[in-house]
Each structure stands twice: as structure tokens, then as C-alpha cells.
Amino acid sequence: MEQRDPLVAGQIPRLDREVRALLNAGRLPEANSLFDEVVTKVSPGVDRWVRSAVLVNRAVLAWRLGRIPLALELAAEGWTDLDADRADSPAVAQTMGALGYLLEGIGNRRAALDMVRLSVQVARRAGNTDTLAQCLQRVGGLLNFRACAGAPSAAPAIFEEARAYLEEGLALVKDEVLHRALLGAFGRSLAGVGELEKAERVACETLELATAADDLWGISVGNWVLAVVRREQDNLADARTHASRAVTSAERINDTSLLLRFSTELADICAALGDSVGEAAALRRSVAAGRTATETLQEGLGQALEQRRVAVQAQRLAVAAQEAAARDPLTGLANRLGLERAAQALLESTAARGRVPWLVLVDVDWFKGVNDDAGHAAGDAALREIAQLLRRECRSDDLVARWAGDEFVVLLGDAGNNGEVGPNVAERIRAAVDSHDWTMVLGTARRPTVSIGVAAGPAKLDQLFAAADMALYRAKRHGRNRVEVEPSAEIPEIVSGN
Structure with a gap:
């Protein structure tokens, strides 16, 4: 359930964090405009590992804005800058975590989980509590989603692992945005291991904090957790209400990953209620979200491929021009x-x-x-x-x-x-x-x-x-x-x- 990626203040530029806040508030046009202003700017003389973290986290912003070719370009540049010899750097841990998020979005789930687990190890060696809390939120969120999507028999152990990561992160966190992200994910892992009362309290707290901060992402996740709790309590009518709210908020922030998960949850609840109309509507939203995710990725990869083709063509033309400048046109020999x-x-x-x-x-x-x-x-x-x-x-x-x-x-x-x-x-x-x-x-x-x-x-x-x-x-x-x-x-x- 890793969708937030809040970053340590002082390492990621303020305007980048404002873009993320606009995204989470559902203000997509404003987020796009501000992102255009900041995407090409990196402070001169910045540490190369911090630069790597900035680039990859801008790739995450571009991905959430649907600008897939730019996201891939930024991620590739930032990944190239990543230096394994500096594995004690908080910026390296941040970069790895953001790369894990992008790998998850592309569909390379095993590599995504491996990457975020590694980011936790790096963050522990770096000794930066804010960075560690961020990486713990990432891995806990991904594990929550794995538990939801996998075999029911394996889910409790995965939720328990996620809970341990998220609980540790909550003990460390100081940043309010990251606190809400950890709290929402923690509530879902609590529900997954059967601690429904505590999960309900945590979900309500998440909703209260997110509403005060105009944070649609937190509102969406808080409602999802309450929907799961109410379903387990056999209060299906309330569960449907909260699941519907979760889906609506996810749609407003254009988060297809959340939308896929939450609309599936809503469809299951409607089916249990015998609400065939609601189930069909939720399934249509789920299918539409899946199609949108696939089409966006395919279109983005197609654009990236076309850009690569144009770049290769330009390179060949440049090489040909250099060769022509160095060759005698009459004899074909070097000039x-x-x-x-x-x-x-x-x-x-x-x-x-x-x-x-x-x-x-x-x-x-x-x-x-x-x-x-x-x-x-x-x-x-x-x-x-x-x-x-x-x-x-x-x-x-x-x-x-x-x-x-x-x-x-x-x-x-x-x-x-x-x-x-x-x-x-x-x-x-x-x-x-x-x-x-x-x-x-x-x-x-x-x-x-x-x-x-x-x-x-x-x-x-x-x-x-x-x-x-x-x-x-x-x-x-x-x-x-x-x-x-x-x-x-x-x-x-x-x-x-x-």
C-alpha cells in the first residue's frame, strides 16, 4: 500500500514536497503546473546521492501524474547515479525505496519488494530515523497489498510482518505526512491479524488527521481500513459506505493502484450484501482502473520507445555528419x-x-x-x-x-x-x-x-x-x-x- 513517499525535509526540495501535497489533495492540474516548474531544477553542488534521491522521487511524481516516459527517464538517470559504495547514505535508502515504488507500478513485484527491503537495511546503517521510518512505511505498505492479493492462508503471516515494520516506523516518525501514511498502513495490518478494535481506532485517527490536512490519500486509506473492519464485524452496510468513500477519494487523486484494491473490496462487500447493481458498478470501476493502468503504462512505454528511437536516429545522424566532415567526398578516403x-x-x-x-x-x-x-x-x-x-x-x-x-x-x-x-x-x-x-x-x-x-x-x-x-x-x-x-x-x- 506504498503510495505516499514523503521525504526527509532538507533533502528533497520544498517545491517537490508541495507537488506531492497537491497530488494527495486531488488538485492534479495545480500539481502538474508546479511539477513543470521544478522538474528540471537541481541545486548546484548538491551531493550526488541526494541528487539521485531527488531524481527518482521526481520520477514517482511523474508516474502519479501519468507522465510515464518522463518518469522512466528520471528513474533511469537517478538509478545510474546510485552508488553502492555509499550504502550508508540516507539518500541511497530513499532512492531505493522510490525505485521499489516504480517497480511495483511497472508490475515487477518481486524486484519491488526486494528493493524496499534493501532500502530498510541501508536506512538502518545510515542511522537517520526519518529515512528509516519512511522506508519502513514503504515495505509495510507493499506487504499489506501482498497479503490482500495473495492466498488467504498466507495472509496472516504477511500482515504480521507488515505490522512489525509499521509499528517500528510509528515509534520513530516525526513528520506529520509520514505519520499519517504509517498510521493508515498500520491500521490495515492490524485488521489483517484480527485486532479489529485497535484497527478501528487507528483508522478513525487516520481519517481525523487526514481530513484536517485535506489529505485525500489518508482519507481513502482510512475509509478502506474501516470498510475491512466493518466487514469482519458483519456490518456490511457500513462497510459498503466506507468502501465507496475510499474508492471515490482514490479516483479524485488519480491513484489507480489504490483504486484497483479498493474497488475490488467494494465489489466483494456488495456481493455479500446481495447488491448486484453495486457489485457490477464496483467491478466496472475496478476493470476501468486496471485498463487505465495498463493503457497508461503501454502508452508511456510506447512513447519512451519512440523517444529512444528518435534519440538513436539523432545520434546516428550526428555520427554520420561527423564522418562526412572527416571524409573526402571525391575519393571516399579520409580527408x-x-x-x-x-x-x-x-x-x-x-x-x-x-x-x-x-x-x-x-x-x-x-x-x-x-x-x-x-x-x-x-x-x-x-x-x-x-x-x-x-x-x-x-x-x-x-x-x-x-x-x-x-x-x-x-x-x-x-x-x-x-x-x-x-x-x-x-x-x-x-x-x-x-x-x-x-x-x-x-x-x-x-x-x-x-x-x-x-x-x-x-x-x-x-x-x-x-x-x-x-x-x-x-x-x-x-x-x-x-x-x-x-x-x-x-x-x-x-x-x-x-
């Missing part, structure tokens, strides 16, 4: 930005394996002449062909990029420490371009060749590029269509040139 983004990780992984990185800098010879002879469209086609040849001669873990214009870069992956690896790859590229059949692309126009500079050494892109650029300059100066290697102290016996 300069893509090279700079990916190079550092490749260089670091190469160094971590104790290997020396190689950079191969490729420049197309006399490319302006190719454009002049065959046209820019043919020149673009030639660049695409060269990009394909580069891919073919390199491995999948090599980084191949178009640096700018007619210049390409290959950053070799796991090349080992063989001093011939970089030059060999460069020579394969040079030969592939030189021997390629360019007729389909360029016709009789001048066939392109490439000059290549190769360097190995420090795991820094700018230093590798500068060294390879010096080697490329020598290749151009020595006649083009050739490979030159910049000597490196890190690779012994590198062959300079081909």
Missing part, C-alpha cells in the same frame, strides 16, 4: 580532418606495441598537365582511380587519406620494425599507378605517375609528415615517379631510394 582525428590513436597503439610508425606521402606528378589535357572531370576520375589503387595496396588497418589536392597520405598500422616495410609499400603504390591502364579514364592524354616520400620515427604526425615531405621533395627533384626515404635513427639500415 585532412579525418586523418588528424584518427592518426593519434593509431600512432599511440603502434608505440604501445613497441613498433615504429611509417608515413607514406604520395604526390601526383604533373597533375596540372593531366587536368589541362583531359579536363577537370577526367582529372577527378584519375584521383578516384589513384585512391582505389592506394586502398588495394594497403591493409585494412592502414590509414589512407587525401591530404589536399593531388596529395595523399598513408599511415601504416602494425608495420613491425622491419626497415623495408614503408619503402616496400611505397614502391608497390608507385608501381601500381605507373602500370595502371589509364585509357578508360584519360584516353590518349598524359598518364599520371606519383612521387613518394617515406619516413619512420617518432609517434607524432607533424614530425612524421615533415620528414616524409623532405623525402618527397627529393623524389621530385630527382626526376619524379620514384620513392625516396628519409633516414631515421630508429630504423637501422633503411634503404634510401629505389
